[in-house]
Amino acid sequence: MDDVPAAGRGDDAALDGLLRKEGSAFDAGAVRALVAGVLAAPPARDAEAWMRLVVAQPSPALKAALATLAEGMRATRAEQPPAAAERLMRLRAELVRRKLAGFIVPRADEHQGEYVPECAQRLAWLTGFTGSAGLAIVLPNVAAVFVDGRYTLQVRAEVDAALYAARHVTDEPPGEWIAATLKPGEALGYDPRLHTLGEVERYRVAAEKAGGRLVPVDDNPLDAAWTDRPPQPLAPVVPHPLSFAGESADAKRQSLTALLTAVPVTAAVLTAPDSIAWLLNIRGGDVSHTPLPLSFAILYADAAVDLFIDRRKLAPELAAHLGNAVRILPSEDFGPALTRLGAAQARVQVDPATASSWVFERLMTAGAAIHRAADPCLLPKARKNAVELAGTREAHRRDGAALTRFLAWLASAAADGNLGEIAASDHLAALRAEGEHFRDLSFPTISGAGPNGAIVHYRASPRSERRLAPGSLYLVDSGAQYLDGTTDVTRTVAIGAPSAEMRDRFTRVLKGHIALARCRFPQGTTGSQLDTLARRALWEIGLDYDHGTGHGVGSYLAVHEGPQRIAKVPNTQPLLPGMIVSDEPGYYKTGAYGIRIENLVVVTPVAGGGERELLGFETLTLAPIDRVLVDAALLDGEEIAWLDAYHARVRTELSPLVDGDTAAWLADATRPLGQMSRQ
């Protein structure tokens, strides 16, 4: 018998035969390349979904062959990367080859987004730092990693201090470090596809202050050093049905082009994959937790779209879904298309906040006139339509039922003090996954017991996790991606009896949460204007929290989206009806406990106003808030009424969706504040 492994080249002939027979455009070699891309994407819920990219309806035999191939490739793939010192040495060798003294390695990819595929995790590959924001700068004899306050502990744990100095990105900004460290005459390289214009400008000023130069590079030296770099991910891109999207891609394109014509511009460059997903009513799976189809697009004022994307990842039905007005072009054509716009002396709209400096340079060099303005999809994407809102309400019921089942389970499961953070979040994820339309979590669950709850962006690992101990607080921040909506909710639960201080702090956080949830404000008000309402009760006694109060949330899209935001940082975008934002004040006592209460709310018109049109919030999230942690003496009558009414609604809406035991627990957990427990 032939002993060549199933994934070996020896099977290619058999696979080729199957592929030909079923009419696939792929041969075995092409399938191998495709599978490499599939494996570079996060694992899909439907492990066979990618097979439809090979042929629309693969036979059981082909499926089996493809599964065997993928399994084999996955098994041979997990090589140990070289050690950090070796990686840094390789990069420096590439720099020498290119006559560069140094190089800037950002966390961002070409889309400047929060979620980055494996192949673009350059900062993590080089330095080991896995946080969601950061930057490394490598010079001949020194290197530094810059992170923000969330990651000062993590960077120490993940990055070799002998190789990289760890710096606080705002207290010791990269520009100052460059100005002080780069030597006169030295060239500091950067990849213009990975930085915004504003970043490049800051680094340029710093390099010139040092007497050096900032130099864009065409071929990224880190990519050359990263010899086992994964390919671009290839997760299937599928239509997002009208029954969830609520507005056809055709209608969206038409209304946007009216805006472009009014500016006027010939075209708008779209570099944010979630904008492209929204505009074309498509979803992908190239990064974790957000159904992004990584791609670029150009929207023309005549409503045509050029979509730059790897055609191999398009599901068979996608061409028909996109229609004639959307031209599908290879990713490599994006640059030439920008050049063509320039050659035509077109006026082109580009968003300096999200487009890379490479896009600007390419357009300007080619002769285009640039109109700097926000991505035109941002605002309509943020304002959910009636179908999206109906969907998100449904998704929140399902999500609330899962979370409530979890909380009811937790009440007994955590009683003996042996439950761990990971087991808890695994159980919650399993309950969520049972929900209709569930596709993924919307971000890695934050499951923090005791002191771990005080780490704002905590992620439990077997090394870090703690037991949920009596007398402590447990903070769980989680959410899911459903086809009809994206959820994000945080609850803080007392394990056993809480201290008076814990109850005081929790109640102050709750007062902030309620103040924001209840507030009414005139049209034109921004999230920044409302932020203080959520902090005031903490400020009173000299406390605060070091994160924003609310972020926008997509509709089966990114759990963090703009342009609206509720934060101290000024934001000039008025809150508009249909925008979803989180309401999540918190309090964190380092080494002791963390508190956060988060619901999603949607901006809605409020009737009965006076002279001004008023807006307010409708709460979407449905899950009990731990009454044990509420000190009713700190609440005024209106706050108590809000909490009781919210709990009554949670009980009414969720009881029919949960089992009898959970319903009984829920009835007790949501009884009015003044009422004694019947349990």
Add this chain to the structure above:
Amino acid sequence: MDDVPAAGRGDDAALDGLLRKEGSAFDAGAVRALVAGVLAAPPARDAEAWMRLVVAQPSPALKAALATLAEGMRATRAEQPPAAAERLMRLRAELVRRKLAGFIVPRADEHQGEYVPECAQRLAWLTGFTGSAGLAIVLPNVAAVFVDGRYTLQVRAEVDAALYAARHVTDEPPGEWIAATLKPGEALGYDPRLHTLGEVERYRVAAEKAGGRLVPVDDNPLDAAWTDRPPQPLAPVVPHPLSFAGESADAKRQSLTALLTAVPVTAAVLTAPDSIAWLLNIRGGDVSHTPLPLSFAILYADAAVDLFIDRRKLAPELAAHLGNAVRILPSEDFGPALTRLGAAQARVQVDPATASSWVFERLMTAGAAIHRAADPCLLPKARKNAVELAGTREAHRRDGAALTRFLAWLASAAADGNLGEIAASDHLAALRAEGEHFRDLSFPTISGAGPNGAIVHYRASPRSERRLAPGSLYLVDSGAQYLDGTTDVTRTVAIGAPSAEMRDRFTRVLKGHIALARCRFPQGTTGSQLDTLARRALWEIGLDYDHGTGHGVGSYLAVHEGPQRIAKVPNTQPLLPGMIVSDEPGYYKTGAYGIRIENLVVVTPVAGGGERELLGFETLTLAPIDRVLVDAALLDGEEIAWLDAYHARVRTELSPLVDGDTAAWLADATRPLGQMSRQ
């Protein structure tokens, strides 16, 4: 007897004799030029103060001669200006001469400040519009005046609609009008000394959109058309004593140059007269209500200062006060000094918010490197030192006593319904003028009865004024310049019995005022973050007010100063201890009444915080708030406690400073909310 008028040239010989005899550097001709400048400044409180500019100690005979000369010149000065159509025609003729199609006429002068001397009131001369913000654009066949929402009524009353279209500056911005109205190939002129870089950039984009050009002009065509334009004002510039300033000019210069050296820059250009006044501890009188010495300065990193100013207006003791480190140069030398900085390839700090585009162009053309940063005086000027704070507390007691005497008088004077707005504000001004260290009002008093109170920037005229009628509200917003502090206070008073609606609205405004006055906030908090606290009670029922909640206030300087501000508009300047701001929410019902409650408060550290250093406000203003207008049922216990405590303090501090009748009235006006009147 000789019948030549006293002001006639015939007396020059006699005056020359006197001047020679007393050792003046002036001859009669020079005195005439000086007097023209003196008359171009607002009238001084001490009508003879200017005479010290002629000779340090003029004899009674010289004083009499100078007074006669000034009187005569004042009498012959008030010519009727040509009609508006004639003025516009003259400007257009100057434009044709310069081959310009159009010209932009801003309200601002070369200092980009709020207060503009008569000779720089170009917008008012041309169009008749006298508001504190606006812009005209003149083209061959059309012209437009752009004003903000405060002035939409006023512009209709003051400007001939046959000559100028009136436009709303944000709804129909000048840029759009230029883009739509300028013809291809046409040149639109502007005076680069009167615009910031940002303005110029906007107009340039607009002109180019129209296919035209934006062209800077060296000689302002409007100034050529304005044949009877007054000269630059020449009010005496005097030292501001250390007993009021609290820090010597020498110490201020030294601490600023430490900042400049740290940037590093060779020099900072100062174009804001209040910054120069603060830095050098000097005060002038070139514009109304703010003791500004109009001038420019350059502060060098070695702590030397070049002061560009008309030497004739310096009081005799000023040279010694300024000392050797301050070089006094003629105003005309400012441009050449910028060129010299450029020639030396200096790095120069310039504030793009206040410096004109001319300053930037001049520096850049000459070769200077420009560091764009805020005027370095802004922040230290805003943070009052202990001496300034002690002074302002004194000034507020004096000011509060005058206002309380006024309010007590008003209670009877307004009873018959015949008191007019102007008589009321005249009486208040007379009471204030009796106070120690009084120098001027700090702005034209807003004295608004009934519907006039709803006009936010109302200024009573004999044509507009109303009687204070029973059943109406009277709003009075006023303040003074004392040597030891600047005040600004608004009270709203019920004339007779108020309606329930008036009391509801007043109480909501009061709730906002108290919420801001009482709030505690962590270091780093900006005024923008606090603004919402002042609006929330109005928002609840769909009401709001269309102005900021608080502005910075100077110390015997501008009643409006930055960089801090409490407003919806994002402001990134954290509130810092020592900053004075107003707390002035309001509500305005067009055609009916206006309500505003304004105190000045100073940012102070608050003891007893938790983890964060806390700040709060100390209220400076002392005057009763009309209890008749307070609906106690709308206030919570803490709000009532605040008002009662404030009133108790007002009573304690002011009673010793007022006459017996006023004290009796004050005791009643400041009794606790629950307590019945004994009157």
